[in-house]
Amino acid sequence: MTDISFIAVDWGTTNRRAYAIDANGAVLRTERDGDGILAVPAGGFPDAAAAIRGRFDSDAPMLLAGMVGSNRGWVDAGYVPCTATLDAVAAATVVAGDGIRIVPGVSRSADGRGDVMRGEEVQLFGAVAAGLAPGDALLCQPGTHCKWAWMAAGAIADFTTAxxxxxxxxxxxxxxxxxxxxxxxxxxxxxxxxxxxxxxxxxxxxxxxxxxxxxxxxxxxxxxxxxxxxxxxxxxxxxxxxxxxxxxxxxxxxxxxxxxxxxxxxxxxxxxxxxDSHAAFVAGITRIHARIRQDPI
Amino acid sequence: MTDISFIAVDWGTTNRRAYAIDANGAVLRTERDGDGILAVPAGGFPDAAAAIRGRFDSDAPMLLAGMVGSNRGWVDAGYVPCTATLDAVAAATVVAGDGIRIVPGVSRSADGRGDVMRGEEVQLFGAVAAGLAPGDALLCQPGTHCKWAWMAAGAIADFTTAxxxxxxxxxxxxxxxxxxxxxxxxxxxxxxxxxxxxxxxxxxxxxxxxxxxxxxxxxxxxxxxxxxxxxxxxxxxxxxxxxxxxxxxxxxxxxxxxxxxxxxxxxxxxxxxxxDSHAAFVAGITRIHARIRQDPI
CATH class of the missing domain: 3.30.420.310 (2-keto-3-deoxy-galactonokinase, C-terminal domain)
Structure with a gap:
């Protein structure tokens, strides 16, 4: 597909969702499967990424988020400490392969209380960027490890995982x-x-x-x-x-x-x-991609 | 042993402790093993009790407490509701065999909050009876399921299990x-x-x-x-x-x-x-046994 601006992948532990996104941030195509990072053999990430490009018939840049950036994933993309802005996260993306970057996670460690997230930060930025939530708000992402994030001026000011x-x-x-x-x-x-x-x-x-x-x-x-x-x-x-x-x-x-x-x-x-968490992810990853293109690191 | 007044057994899920006790409440002999109720085959409790009498060379009465009185044990001895006195618990013991009784558990259900204990009540009564704790006191029995009991005038007024x-x-x-x-x-x-x-x-x-x-x-x-x-x-x-x-x-x-x-x-x-939880158990079971003998049910 020639209209693809970039391919975004929300690459978790047990599941994966890939989006082909055009220059306007619209989703051209999406696919979901069970090939989370646990399903990828050692050294298998370059091939797994190439296979996604192949299915989308595109050699567009790829921007990956989630556990693919953990120490069990492709490359450990580290963490950006709170208060974490979208710009800071975009600036800390890590190159994993040719035209392929991974979004870092976010950490907090004030007052001796440690907490980490990886993947959720994209939805949080996107929810605010897309106008789905105000820039100063409490957001909640329920699940196995439920995240509560306090946003301030669109940045992740603090968060707690339960x-x-x-x-x-x-x-x-x-x-x-x-x-x-x-x-x-x-x-x-x-x-x-x-x-x-x-x-x-x-x-x-x-x-x-x-x-x-x-x-x-x-x-x-x-x-x-x-x-x-x-x-x-x-x-x-x-x-x-x-x-x-x-x-x-x-x-x-x-x-x-x-x-x-x-x-x-x-x-x-x-x-x-x-x-809508999927709309928030797409809005967030598109903003991060735009920020990287605007000011390549 | 001819001096044995009765045989007490603290018979739990995975462990068991038997005491030969004389007319003064002194422990003549004790044994501990892993034959908790899960180790006793279906219908095997009469033989298991007879074996204890055999090892103690005595046909003295037996008084059993703990999970042996649950619906997975020998006979379901039920529960005495709070506020539970030693006399009420003694009066509610259940006959399981020839000269063998089982102590009931204690329950609470006020305000819609249910709680149960089975076996711990003997230690609680005994701690107060032996002067190890005051009659009005907060007692705590840590473990897999930690019991906290509020005693009032030597009775179990209320309790919480965590x-x-x-x-x-x-x-x-x-x-x-x-x-x-x-x-x-x-x-x-x-x-x-x-x-x-x-x-x-x-x-x-x-x-x-x-x-x-x-x-x-x-x-x-x-x-x-x-x-x-x-x-x-x-x-x-x-x-x-x-x-x-x-x-x-x-x-x-x-x-x-x-x-x-x-x-x-x-x-x-x-x-x-x-x-000392063992001293408390012996004091409690001896008082319950004495109460039953004094006023046979």
Whole structure:
């Protein structure tokens, strides 16, 4: 395709999404597959990138983001410390191959508290750049490791990662309450909301044992356990982040997880706004690409 | 042995401890093995109990406590609701065989919060009966599922169980930070104390991800990860239980775990007193046995 300005790849641990983007930032074509970095053999990244160019029939520049820039990926692209601007991130992209660059992650380490992100920064910049969220805002990216980012003048001023999704998976797969959690699916109903309410006490280790005890005592239906635990974990995350005044939260999430977080944010006194994470990624990576072209490093 | 008044067995899920006790409540002989209820085949409890009598060369009455009274044990001995007195628990013992009784557990379900214990109640009653703790006191039994019991006039008025030890094991065996946690043993040092301090924020899902991020950023040594996570979890437990005024906590624990909890209780503003959990069990089971003999049910 001759109209392709550059090829962007959101290259995660287990999944990958490639976009062919034209000079106006419009997506000409996209493809998604399971060839995350864990599926790429040692030394296989140049071929994997060439294969994407081949499928898009283009030798356009490539700009990669996500775990492909980690120490388990193609090249370790490092981290830009907070406050991280789009310009600083664009200036820190790393050359991985011919016409191929990788976006660095973002870190914070003030007050002895360390945190890192890799891949999420593109969505955050893009959400603001595309007008999906204000330049001064709290953004949330739910998932295995849920990111909460405080943006200031369009830059990433600070952020916190919570192991929310991973804890849910661990508890379901391996804990005393795992069998109860397997008895029903997570739904945005009374049990989920009760979990969010109970999370106000911020006493997760006791609340989790309560699931088992309540089951034994017949206080709750086993089928509700997964929804309740999801409410406890997502609620813990939202109550911790929404201390003080009620605030707007811009959610970059799929509809299912987004709806659960929206409910929890509402209970925690915030206001949730769901925005399109794919549109945010495309807007962010296009701005970073434009910045690199404008002032080649 | 002809001096044996009764045989007490603290019969848990994976371990078992039997005591031959004389008419004065003194322990004549004790044995410990790994034949917890999971090691007893279906229908095998009568033979397992007879074998203990055989080894003690006695056909004295037996009084069993712990998971042997659960729905996975010999006979489901049910639960006595809070406020639970020693007399009420003694009156609710269940006959399992010839001269063999099982002590019930204790439950609480006020305000929709369910909790259960099974086996710990004997130590709690015994700690007070033997004068190891006052009749009105907060007692703590650390472990896989840490129990905190509020005693009033020697009865169990209320209690809370926290999944503290199980969460530590899950995180070490299965989580993103498990490899870091395997790099060093838990010790009562600076990293443990930093974890207890950081637990004040009551933001466990974020603090746990911070272990990973701090490792990547080189803020903390990997060898300290297990101690820090232990501090986070034990600290979360202690901060949640010691809200408000500083209080005395009577710890029924082995020396290693007892020392960690004592440090965390101190940081959380309490005062820890380590007491002997085996002595408490013997005192408790002897009082329950005496109550049953005095007023056979």
């Amino acid at each position: 192991m929310t999704g991973e804890l849910f998976s661990l508890l379901k797969a391996h804990s005393l309450i795992g069998a109860d959690m397997a008895a029903g699916d997570v739904a945005d109903g009374d049990a989920f909301r009760a979990g969010v309410e109970d999370a106000r006490t911020r006493d997760l280790p006791a609340a989790l044992f309560g699931v088992r005890a309540s089951g034994i005592l017949g206080l709750h239906a086993r089928e509700d356990a997964a929804s309740y635990v999801s409410g406890l974990l997502i609620g813990s995350d939202c109550h911790a982040r929404l201390r003080g005044d009620a605030r707007d939260v811009y959610l970059l999430a799929d509809p299912v997880l987004g709806a659960l977080y929206a409910t929890a944010i509402d209970i925690a006194g915030g206001r949730a706004h769901l925005i | 999944m503290t030890g199980e969460l530590f094991s899950l995180l070490k065996a299965h989580s993103l930070i498990g490899a870091d946690m395997a790099a060093g043993d838990v010790a009562d040092g600076d990293a443990f104390r930093a974890g207890v301090e950081d637990a004040r924020t009551r933001d466990l899902p974020a603090a746990l991800f911070g272990v990973r991020a701090s490792g990547i950023l080189g803020l903390h040594a990997r060898e300290d990860a297990a101690s820090y996570v232990s501090g986070l979890l034990i600290g979360s437990d202690c901060h949640a239980r010691l809200r408000g005024d500083a209080r005395d906590v009577y710890l029924l624990a082995d020396p290693v775990l007892g020392a960690l909890y004592a440090t965390a209780i101190d940081i959380a503003g309490g005062r820890a007193h380590l007491i």
